[in-house]
Amino acid sequence: GAVVSQHPSWVICKSGTSVKIECRSLDFQATTMFWYRQFPKQSLMLMATSNEGSKATYEQGVEKDKFLINHASLTLSTLTVTSAHPEDSSFYICSATGTGSYEQYFGPGTRLTVT
Amino acid sequence: QKEVEQDPGPLSVPEGAIVSLNCTYSNSAFQYFMWYRQYSRKGPELLMYTYSSGNKEDGRFTAQVDKSSKYISLFIRDSQPSDSATYLCAMTNNFNKFYFGSGTKLNVKP
Numbered sequence: 001g002a003v004v005s006q007h008p009s010w011v012i013c014k015s016g017t018s019v020k021i022e023c024r025s026l027d028f029q030a031t032t033m034f035w036y037r038q039f040p041k042q043s044l045m046l047m048a049t050s051n052e053g054s055k056a057t058y059e060q061g062v063e064k065d066k067f068l069i070n071h072a073s074l075t076l077s078t079l080t081v082t083s084a085h086p087e088d089s090s091f092y093i094c095s096a097t098g099t100g101s102y103e104q105y106f107g108p109g110t111r112l113t114v115t
Numbered sequence: 116q117k118e119v120e121q122d123p124g125p126l127s128v129p130e131g132a133i134v135s136l137n138c139t140y141s142n143s144a145f146q147y148f149m150w151y152r153q154y155s156r157k158g159p160e161l162l163m164y165t166y167s168s169g170n171k172e173d174g175r176f177t178a179q180v181d182k183s184s185k186y187i188s189l190f191i192r193d194s195q196p197s198d199s200a201t202y203l204c205a206m207t208n209n210f211n212k213f214y215f216g217s218g219t220k221l222n223v224k225p
Contacts, residue, residue, distance in 0.1 A: 004158075006158075032210075032211075034213070041123070041220075042217060042218075043121075043203060043215045043216060043217040043218050044159070044203070044215045046212065046213070049211065049212065091156070093158050093159075095158075097210060101210065102147045102149065102164055102166075102207065102210060103161060103164065104149075104161070104205075104213060105161075106151075106158035106159045106160065107158050108157055108158045109156065109157065109158045111156070
């Protein structure tokens with residue numbers, strides 16, 4: 001199956017700083033990438049959908065100025081958490097699909113801890 | 116009302132048991148139904164995919180979709196301790212957005 005990588009897998013940052021998370025599709029072209037947030041013992045909460053070369057579409061309640069998403073190429077999307085606060089601490093997971101595909105390939109996730 | 120409802124469990128069964136996991140949904144437009152398995156601190160991995168109503172079998176796993184009842188199931192036969200994980204159902208109508216259940220945590224005891 002296709003592989004999606006995320007980097008870093010775990011990051012600790014201080015309150016007020018920004019953190020960038022990378023999501024890469026390693027062996028296929030990801031026309032669409034999704035960013036999810038997952039709280040302990042809860043399901044995936046979709047934050048935004050990004051298509052290569054387009055602005056991301058954010059879900060209601062997700063601050064686009066706080067969670068900056070860039071999908072610059074067919075293999076790379078980035079999520080930048082700006083001015084992070086402790087309440088932003090969570091597990092962030094990206095996924096990617098090819099054109100018209102039902103199959104989402106998930107990255108391994110990034111655990112963000114804001115102190 | 117949530118788009119997709121799933122009992123969070125936890126569900127604890129002995130090794131070898133048949134496991135039944137279920138989701139209900141409210142949007143009749145959903146056409147594509149998926150089951151994912153997620154181990155702790157890992158990203159989900161696709162287990163089964165079904166289009167519209169019907170059954171699909173893959174080894175020890177069987178997925179069922181009943182669109183008339185808006186109800187989907189995943190059955191695991193001869194469950195193994197390695198099946199212990201959280202199982203998430205997901206569905207979509209156009210691949211632009213996927214709706215996930217909250218996940219059911221399964222524990223298979225040796």
